[in-house]
Amino acid sequence: NCEVLTTLTPDTGRILSKLHTVQPKGKITFGTGIRVAHLALKHRQGKNHKMRIIAFVGSPVHDSDKDLVKLAKRLKKEKVNVDIINFGEEEANTEKLTAFITALNGKDGSGSHLVTGPPGPRLALAGEGGAMLGLGASDFEFGVDPSADPELALALRVSMEEQRQRQEEEARRAAAASAAEAGIAAAGGDESDEALLKMTMG
Numbered sequence: 001n002c003e004v005l006t007t008l009t010p011d012t013g014r015i016l017s018k019l020h021t022v023q024p025k026g027k028i029t030f031g032t033g034i035r036v037a038h039l040a041l042k043h044r045q046g047k048n049h050k051m052r053i054i055a056f057v058g059s060p061v062h063d064s065d066k067d068l069v070k071l072a073k074r075l076k077k078e079k080v081n082v083d084i085i086n087f088g089e090e091e092a093n094t095e096k097l098t099a100f101i102t103a104l105n106g107k108d109g110s111g112s113h114l115v116t117g118p119p120g121p122r123l124a125l126a127g128e129g130g131a132m133l134g135l136g137a138s139d140f141e142f143g144v145d146p147s148a149d150p151e152l153a154l155a156l157r158v159s160m161e162e163q164r165q166r167q168e169e170e171a172r173r174a175a176a177a178s179a180a181e182a183g184i185a186a187a188g189g190d191e192s193d194e195a196l197l198k199m200t201m202g
Helices: 012-019 029-043 065-077 089-104 120-126 152-200
Strands: 052-059 080-087 113-117
Touching: 012 152, 029 052, 029 065, 029 080, 065 080, 065 089, 080 089
Parallel strands: 052 080, 080 113
Antiparallel strands: none
């Protein structure tokens, strides 16, 4: 069953709290889920904003190739982009989802992406300081074409720059702390040497 957990909102906290309530259950109905998401996007407040659906797929997709291509053509006509993160079901889904994205992008388009992650512990590690997954096989920084989605590309670039600055600042603090400790130890060593020298001389 597909259900809408929250109406469209700019409140990130509300979205995250609803995401935490999601429990894996039932069978995946990919096509229905995309249609429900598209319907929700039609009721957005800012009609000038581009429509984008991000789908996380972790089970075999049972929709037929024909139905998926038909859905993709309809979404393309409505100017909806779809990014799919397919994990754990590489063999079962890659062909179907690739056909869906290809039909959605058309000959010239590149606004929709498919990322397929193989099953295993690598996905969990990628979220814990491991390598970040790109958004498809492209030569663009972070896997996003800046001309197609400049806001996303800028947000990713700013986020990476802030992370780099945080890491540099932490490294500077650690270096300063270890230098200060070394200085105290050296000063303490000099004092004890002087005291020993005075004792032997006196």
